[in-house]
Amino acid sequence: MQRIEIHLKDEEHKRLEEISSVGVCQVRPLQRAQVLLALDKGIADNQIAEVLNIERTCIWRTRKRYLEGGLNTALQDQARPGRPRQYDDIAEAEIVALACSNPPSGASQWSLPLLTQVARCQNHVLKQVSQETVRQVLKKNAVSLG
Secondary structure, three states, X not given: OOOOOOOOOHHHHHHHHHHHHOOOOOXXXXXXXXXXXXXXXXXXXXXXXXXXXXXXXXXXXXXXXXXXXXXXXXXXXXXXXXXXXXXXXXHHHHXXXXXXXXXXXXXXXXXXXXXXXXHHHHOOOOOOOOHHHHHHHHXXXXXXXX
């Protein structure tokens, strides 16, 4: 595989030097800045990996991101989508409304297990809701059962 050379512009080189010389900085952008500076000098990938104590794949990804999107893209982490929400705002509102209503007969106040059980019975969307999810929804909305 042929190695792709990168050539930094003067202002990019200056910015990377600033990032490398700042005392307090996040580790990943610092390493990426050091990788780009080394690549600009023509240093081999295996030497960069050895000196910076990183994997060669990190160097390859940094080079690829620089070539595809420029300096800012190469330095910043890509957005991670995370796990999609299991319950929408309407389902959460139903849990909050249930917690704010009167408890069923035989109970003086809501408890987390009781609230979870009633939510499962009353709503087909919340049929599989866990007690932890109910707790997090109540906490997020500043609703207290006490």
